[in-house]
Amino acid sequence: xxxxxxxxxxxTIPAVLLFFLFLTLPAIQGVYYSFTNYNGFGKTxxxxxxxxYINLFTDNVVGDAYWFTIKFAVVVTxxxxxxxxxxxxxxNASIKFxxxxxxxxxxxxxxxxxxxxxxxxxxxxxxxxxxxxxxGINALxxxxxxNENLAWIGVxxxxxxxxxxxxxxLYLAGLQTISKDMYEASSLDGAGKWRxxxxxxxxxxxxxxxxxxxxxxxNALMVFDQIVALTNGGPGRATQSISFLxxxxxxxxxxxxxxxxxxxxxxxxxxxxxxxxxxxxxxREMDM
Amino acid sequence: xxxxxxINWPINILVAIGTLIILFPLYMALTIxxxxxxxxxxxxxxxPKQWRFDNFANAIEVTNFxxxxxxxxxxxxxxxxxxxxxxxxxxxxxxxxxxxxxFFKGLYFxxxxxxxxxxxxxMLPIVKLTASLHMTNLVxxxxxxxxxxxxxxxxxxxxxxxxxxVALEEAATVDGATxxxxxxxxxxxxxxxxxxxxxxLVCLSTYNDxxxxxxxxxxxxxxxxxxxxxxxxxxxxxxxxxxFASYLLAMLPMIIIYLFAQKWIISGVTRGSVK
Numbered sequence: 168x169x170x171x172x173x174x175x176x177x178x179t180i181p182a183v184l185l186f187f188l189f190l191t192l193p194a195i196q197g198v199y200y201s202f203t204n205y206n207g208f209g210k211t212x213x214x215x216x217x218x219x220y221i222n223l224f225t226d227n228v229v230g231d232a233y234w235f236t237i238k239f240a241v242v243v244t245x246x247x248x249x250x251x252x253x254x255x256x257x258x259n260a261s262i263k264f265x266x267x268x269x270x271x272x273x274x275x276x277x278x279x280x281x282x283x284x285x286x287x288x289x290x291x292x293x294x295x296x297x298x299x300x301x302x303g304i305n306a307l308x309x310x311x312x313x314n315e316n317l318a319w320i321g322v323x324x325x326x327x328x329x330x331x332x333x334x335x336x337l338y339l340a341g342l343q344t345i346s347k348d349m350y351e352a353s354s355l356d357g358a359g360k361w362r363x364x365x366x367x368x369x370x371x372x373x374x375x376x377x378x379x380x381x382x383x384x385x386n387a388l389m390v391f392d393q394i395v396a397l398t399n400g401g402p403g404r405a406t407q408s409i410s411f412l413x414x415x416x417x418x419x420x421x422x423x424x425x426x427x428x429x430x431x432x433x434x435x436x437x438x439x440x441x442x443x444x445x446x447x448x449x450x451r452e453m454d455m
Numbered sequence: 456x457x458x459x460x461x462i463n464w465p466i467n468i469l470v471a472i473g474t475l476i477i478l479f480p481l482y483m484a485l486t487i488x489x490x491x492x493x494x495x496x497x498x499x500x501x502x503p504k505q506w507r508f509d510n511f512a513n514a515i516e517v518t519n520f521x522x523x524x525x526x527x528x529x530x531x532x533x534x535x536x537x538x539x540x541x542x543x544x545x546x547x548x549x550x551x552x553x554x555x556x557x558f559f560k561g562l563y564f565x566x567x568x569x570x571x572x573x574x575x576x577x578m579l580p581i582v583k584l585t586a587s588l589h590m591t592n593l594v595x596x597x598x599x600x601x602x603x604x605x606x607x608x609x610x611x612x613x614x615x616x617x618x619x620x621v622a623l624e625e626a627a628t629v630d631g632a633t634x635x636x637x638x639x640x641x642x643x644x645x646x647x648x649x650x651x652x653x654x655x656l657v658c659l660s661t662y663n664d665x666x667x668x669x670x671x672x673x674x675x676x677x678x679x680x681x682x683x684x685x686x687x688x689x690x691x692x693x694x695x696x697x698x699f700a701s702y703l704l705a706m707l708p709m710i711i712i713y714l715f716a717q718k719w720i721i722s723g724v725t726r727g728s729v730k
Contacts, residue, residue: 174634178548179562182541182605189602190569193580200580207579254473262467270717271474274481277713277720279663281681282702285688286484289695294483297499328476333724340725378728389573392665395685410575417579418670430576438571 200427207423219428229429231404232412233436235319239408240387242323247330247383248376254331255338256368269339276332284396287325288312291397315405318398322406325393330386334379341375342368377448384444388437409433488699495695510700517690518701522676523683524708530593530679531662534600538657539650542605546612547638551621553613563613569606578670585671593677596668600661608653611727615649616642648726655716655723662709680705 201219205212223229258269275283292310299307311317345368353363369376391410394400400407400415407415413433417426487495488510489503514520549566552559585595619642627637643650665681672678678686684705691698713720 171628171634172552175548175552175559178544178638179559182545182602183562183565185598185602186566186569186605189581189584189599190572190577190606193577193584194572196580196584197576254470257466257470257473260463260466260470261461262470263462266718268470268474269721271477273717273721273724274477274710274713276724277659277663277709278706279665279681279684279709281663281665282684282706283480285684285691285698285702286480289487289699290480290483293695294499328480333728336721336725337728340729375729382728389575391575395665410573413575413578414666414670418582423579427579430579434573434576437573441571 197427198431200424201431202428203424205424206421207417208421212424219425220432222425223428223432228404228407229412232407232409235406236388236390236409239319239323239326239390240384243326243330243387244380244383246323246327247334248379250327251331251334251379252338254335255342256364258335258339259342269336272335273332275329276336278329280329280392281396283329284325284393287321287328288397291321312398313402315402318402318406322390322393322397325397326387326390330383334383337375337379337382338372341372345371373448373452377445377452380448381441381444385437385441388440484699484703487695488703491696507696510696511704513697514701514704517697518683518687520683520701520704523678523680523705526593526677527662527680528708530596530600531658533593533597534604534661535654535657537597537601538604538608539654541601542608542653543612543643543646543650544638545605546609547616547642549609550613550616551624563609566605566609570610572606574603574666578666582670591671591673593672595671596679599667599671600657600664604653604657608657611653612646612649615646619645651719652723652727655720656727658712659709659720659724 202214202216203212204215204219254272258265258272262268291312296308296310299305299309306317312321349367349371350363353367389410390408391414394406394408394411398406400411409429410433413426413430416422416429420426483500486501486503489506489508491505491507491510494503494505494507545566549559549563553563554560581599585591585599588595590598623641623645624637627641632640663681664679665685668679668682669685672682684691684702687698687701691701
């Protein structure tokens with residue numbers, strides 16, 4: 168082997184070993200433990216085959232966590248993309264102080280998700296309730312995070328508030344790639360704003376739409392920090408997300424092996440959703 | 456005044472109103488941190504009549520702020536430096552050889568495919584692993600952040616490296632430079648723009664990360680800033696003024712950096728995500 172090539176090998180080998188040790192190995196261990204009844208701290212455990220997986224599919228706690236997480240992720244993804252696109256269109260219009268406004272809309276992206284959650288936790292219990300009472304709206308006059316049916320909406324609000332920052336900036340970057348000539352041509356043809364958006368703007372930013380949908384969906388499926396800061400999975404277990412369940416069950420509930428099986432399923436769900444999303448959206452990009 | 460005539464005022468006003476939704480929670484956080492309970496009872500939304508800076512002094516003392524700040528700053532700085540130096544080098548070796556070598560092509564897919572692995576999958580085993588390797592400390596945190604960053608960074612760096620002409624390196628080789636020397640003296644400086652992007656992304660994600668410190672750090676002296684906010688929730692629940700002072704202190708370093716480097720951060724994050 169030439170000296171040149173051997174340097175290239177040495178540049179990567181330590182990284183490959185560390186990556187294997189801290190990522191691939193734990194992933195394999197997770198799969199391995201998923202076939203056992205290991206509780207996480209004892210010395211002994213037995214192989215129990217697929218029993219964890221079979222139990223997962225009949226476990227209401229797990230089913231509820233998947234239902235909450237997927238419902239949450241779909242709603243957040245849609246809302247984030249709609250609002251981000253509207254804000255980006257606004258920022259791309261001929262307005263004053265554009266950079267100043269852009270700076271403010273991006274601000275939430277640099278803040279800790281956990282701390283933002285704590286701030287909103289206070290707003291939900293002490294501020295929004297005051298508004299609800301003075302406006303006479305019943306649903307708002309008590310803390311919605313304490314309401315089993317409404318708590319998930321509270322988590323959605325916080326996630327949307329923070330996720331809009333990144334997606335807005337990405338949409339804005341997409342809008343700025345469209346040259347003014349395109350619009351001038353269309354206004355000569357007498358196209359209205361609505362037509363102009365759907366036949367020119369949207370097709371041209373399709374790649375950015377794909378990125379934003381995939382990013383927003385993946386982040387929302389992994390929701391953890393917001394749950395810790397806002398509801399701790401409650402009331403009851405109404406807002407228990409999958410990653411929150413893996414954390415609490417695996418570390419505190421003595422369900423190490425069981426939650427390992429859960430995380431294998433979780434991985435498959437995320438991988439399938441991401442691949443389907445990319446396939447579907449890229450096909451649309453080509454159609455347009 | 457021709458410029459003014461073309462400004463779209465209705466949209467301008469809507470955009471301005473929208474920023475209020477972004478700013479309102481931060482306004483509340485700031486004013487509550489500067490009030491005392493009596494002032495809050497009198498006026499929830501008003502500006503503080505008397506600025507209670509002692510809330511901040513209390514928060515610093517109760518949460519041992521400077522220690523947590525030091526921990527966060529150490530881990531973040533070390534992770535950024537280590538990531539820039541190592542991840543760029545790995546990506547360089549891969550980017551320059553993946554066309555002609557199956558080994559490097561395989562490595563590329565090995566690293567990049569890990570982007571699809573959500574952290575909770577490896578969360579349970581990684582706790583046992585770090586404990587057995589005595590890595591439940593700031594050094595361990597730095598190493599893990601740097602290793603996990605590889606998946607995304609190899610993807611971003613390789614794309615950039617392949618846009619740098621090989622001719623430069625060939626000229627250096629003719630002059631007798633080694634691969635090692637060529638990388639550090641010629642290629643690494645050329646990667647400055649992408650290094651800025653990666654550095655900013657790593658800085659933000661490391662500084663604000665909560666889950667990794669939560670599962671591997673148990674020693675109180677090593678708590679990072681987000682972890683401290685979590686640990687002190689019990690005390691914060693009875694004293695909102697203290698809590699918000701502490702939250703603001705924890706967010707302040709990043710906000711200050713953002714005020715000065717806003718343009719860089721926005722363009723860096725955009726470039727990193729669109730890749």
